Amino acid sequence: MTASRQRAVVVGAGRAGTAAVEQLRAAGFDGEVVVLHDETTPPYDRTACAKGVLSGKQRPADVALPMDPRLDVTWRLGRRAAALDPWAKVLTTDEGEELGYDGLVVATGAAPVVPPGWPVGQPGFHVLYTLADAWRLRGELRTASVVAVVGGGLTGCEVASFVCSSGRTCVLVDPSDRVLGRPLGPMAGALVTDELARQRVDLRLGRRVRRVEPVRRGWLLLLDDGTEVVADAVVATVGERPDTSWLDGVPGLDTSDGLLCDERLRVVGAPDVVAAGTVARWPNLQYSPRPVRLGQWITAWEHGRAAAATLLGGEPPGGAVTHVPRFWSEQFGLRIQVIGMLPSDGEVRVTYLRPGRRDVARGGVLISHYGSTGLEGVVAVNATRAFTSMARGLLATSGAAIHAVAEIQAPTHAPIHAGIQTPIEVPRLAAVG
Template sequence: MRRRRAVRSAYDRVVVVGAGRAGVAAAEELRRAGFRGEVRVIGDEPGAPYDRPACSKGLLTGHRRPADVRMPVLDGADITWHLGRRAVHLDPDDRVVSTDTGERFRYDGLVIASGARAALPRGWPVGEAGLHTLRTIADAWALRGALRDAQRVVVIGAGLTGCEVASAIRTLARDCVLVDSMPYVLANAVGETVGRMVTREVARDGVQLRLGRRVTGLNRRRRGWLVELDDGDEVLADLVVTTTGERPDVDWLDGTGIDISDGVRCDESLRVLGVEGVVAAGTVARWPNLRYSHRPRRCGHWIAALEQGRAAAHTLLAGEREIPPVTLVPRFWSDQYGLRVQVCGELPSYAEVMVTEMRPGRRDAARAGVLVGYHDEGRLVGLVAVNAPHAFTSITRSMLAAPVTLAAPAPVAVTATAPVPAPAVGTARPAARRLAEAS
């Protein structure tokens, strides 16, 4: 084997805050790139790093145990792990990260990969028996134990995690009520076209849907919970699982001068703005993905966290040198209700939507196979597939291999005293167009 050449760097000590997918990927990539200094990873959970998506899948059904979902780490990486410690403060001037154990970790370079935490509505009885969130492996294992004696479960939130939890509950032959304010499931994950198709399959699977409804009250009863909805309906359940979203874990960065209004604000290469020697990756990072837009946004998917972690490591080692922007293609997949749901790219609301049925004429279009493409100015920017894995893989490879065209900056508003002619109004694109042809 060829010996890896050591990279010349201004850093001797790199600290990574976060032992999730992004943080571990960054630590590993530092070693792959030839960095020979100290690499320390701080994680707030006591156990070894694990794959978080498993929390709403195999762990709940009992097909996998916590030991089965541990994240493989690069052999011989020489990474020092500080687990069971939560970062509580950052001093960017002295370059010190403080933890809840009273320890202080000095760094030359810092990777912020602290992820996100479950977001619960204010006033909910957090901590009461039978009310579960699902963010960590401990959450998943506790819910798995509670499901053994439950007969009816209310899942609040019909996003990706909520639908996966509901699917796992039905696999265990429990009654499940799924509540969401949107009129269809997976609204933010797959868009309306596929969301409505999947909604029909969820109902056929036996999930009781309360869509277009909001929870107005959660009341503990002697046996179970009473869930009150905004239409006056009341649902009794043994357990309540809330998957109502997440918020970036940035409280420990308060007072640093970093923009933490929605995650950690970064430039296009994941350098944290306003401080030196700091990069961010994963759910906590808000950066402009110039493949699509100059608007800074967060991306919370597993593959994106892996790619961001690796990219952040290279940006950190580059110091102040120019480095290409991070222009990843978001993508994820999910198995639920006998459906393989796959998504690649972005699904803008203004795009032209083109639907291709794999078996035209079938009433259960989602189960029979469907591809939905999102086109912007004739360019395919997003793809959703249900039960069409081969076609999805082929098209996705083309999307990943296509040359990156950086998005044009947003026009700058000009203030003028004289009247300015209004711009011409373009022709509106159709919201959707159905293609009655097989792939």
């Protein structure tokens, strides 16, 4: 074991890991900060992978996260954490190096999953999670005229939107009867689905891909109703799984769905270890004591800062780390904004900004979700102004940070990265035992 005093190790340099690094330094931690990151690219804005990078409006260099060199961080890019001994406080890398730590931030995010046997990585067959994935996909889309997107979630629909806007034919396959039903709720999902149909996406809803076969130019997808789709390129956006494989078998950790944490993001069963971002499953007491995982950019950022503060022994404001989920997406000429939680059995109120239009979604729709505590979530489609005022109300009652409304309104994430460090007064990591 490397002898260490006051060393913080961060695993994963996505938004959660980098926010943790920034917060450690902002809070005055002056020990060594080591970041292990298994991608070879420096930290970047992952959300741009399905937006600006794919469309070509941004090049990879444009989406780098601005990390202040004065943070004095030891970056280990291309290095993966491979094992953990939480009692000895030692982490082992994929090269067998042992790193002792006083505090550890697990921010390993997620990795895309596809059914067994799908030929990911072969020419014309893609997943979309990393910048490298996005760059490769962009290159291959140039020569594709028919693109099949498997999975109608946010990433799949953003890809479909780009494919259509660039004049290519898009076939979208999803087992549900509408796209985006999970992140937006059934009503907004149905409205967006109508818009996709109007924009001539070849929708194969209620269908699953049974088999994938190579054909002379591209891929053949055999669907469960016996129909076939032949496409030059396939993009599989069927799901992701929290990246905890390196923690498999560590006694005392619950990795059944991400890493189980307490309400302050302390990993249950591992002293001086916190988790942040998509990998963390924690009780978001804003809504419920039942631990949940949230896969959003703003969650990762807020988590990273809060987890670092917890590690340093300070109280995050209010004690528990609470969070109001929120995200936006732009696709098919629709600006979609979501804040809060959407209870499955609550009351739903719909406001049409321009009632009577055939293209309802384009005219503007605000969908308010009410649960046992009152208004719990809002979904807006082309209703930015109305959304902003509702969102302000929700955030004000939640006690969330002041910057939050700007975050959901911003056309890109870029301006938000500046000036976001609110130092939380905390001293140093607990001394090594």
